[in-house]
Amino acid sequence: MTVESATPTSKVVLITGASSGIGEATARRLAASGHRVFLGARRTGLIAAVAKDIEAAGGVAGHHALDVTDRESMGAFVRAARDRYGRIDVLVNNAGVMPLSMLEALKVDEWDLMIDVNLRGVLYGIAAVLPLMREQGSGHIVNVASVSGHRVDPTAAVYSATKFAVRAVSEGLRQESRDVRVTVITPGLVSSELTDGITDSGVRGAVEGMMEIAIPASAVGEAIAYAVGQPADVDVSEMVIRPTAQG
Template sequence: MPNPSTTVAPKVVLITGASSGIGEATARRLASAGHHVVLGARRTGRLSALTQDIEARGGSAFAHVLDVTDPAGVRSFVAAAHSRYGRVDVLVNNAGIMPLSRLDALRIDEWNRMIDVNLRGVLHGIAAVLPLMQAQRSGHIVNISSVSGLRVDPTAAVYSATKHAVRALSEGLRQESREVRVTVISPGLTRSELTASIGDSGIKDAVETQMGIAIPATAIGEAVLYAIDQPADVDVNELVVRPTAQG
């Protein structure tokens, strides 16, 4: 059953990439806290199952197909949420991919896909919700980055570039905003399906070996809940959440 805060009114929270990993865990945690979650992803079967499970546990959830690389699709996702609830309080820009590779492997299609999902997808989300939030004179945009946005490692040059860009966007938006709050959350090694997109088997095996110390995706869901449940005049701008054992 939901366990809403005694001090925080339920919010309408849109989550991209909600069909698995951090997105799914965040949806479950926010719904359990009494918030209305709007779930977006391409895998509609998973979205439907997640929505049904949240509602069976007493939560409020609504699913809508979403491809963050399609600006019109993102606008449709946001419009559906606004039509259903009459407002949009929070957007969690979570959708992302991580096909790591060395630059000299020249996996250009993968580079472009990371730019499209990890960077343009975030921009599309911001563009779709910002006018509504400005009209409401309130709102909160939470961008999921990575510790790879704080450092660069071999095989992660392009992935890190997209995550550095997400942090830069978040800071720029924060400085331009006085009524819309902005939070960037940078997870460390976290259990999810991100490694499935790695095409180089050697790199994939190396990363999956490191995942032995990974934290559960629920840890990031808790961080999102902490940020959005702060009083309106408190803006938690950046959270880094990594395993204690991660160097």
């Protein structure tokens, strides 16, 4: 095992869905603050490029292939990070999909995908890092939810269900924990690739029409950096970050 050294304030931060959007922005922001980041995603070429950029800018970054719907893949991702850095301080469960549609369209495969990525992926991440954090006596799990975890709109029933569930799991874990911090990050409209997964052209057009007010992914990265940077005895339980113009 080769362990890379760091400054006393540097944390080892694992980020899922780090190939673009919020995950990529968070990786860049945390690395710029001196944290050692480890990026996971299915698109290995993209996370390799992001890691290379971070290191070229003087940061410390690693990467590993990750499919959050596969428990073994999540385990391998976490082990690779621990082998490289010697510990795991933070997991950012960011990977998510949003193929919105009316329930009557019966896009059951897309329902399953949202459950697998948005909820099961979060649970697999927790299962992979929690024993290590308990062993260390410290840790921080950051789960990215959505304002759709606070409200339900037409076309978003299943997506909202998964995000409500992420908030419920997070709150349960927070109450069970005394040495592991738990944060829910709740974004509103953010410029990202999430709309690319909407297969219903009418729904996709409507959502894309709303994106003119979307905030950049870097705004959410800033919020995550704030939560991660708090003292060990301060738990930022939830932050809602959305455009001022969003209703």
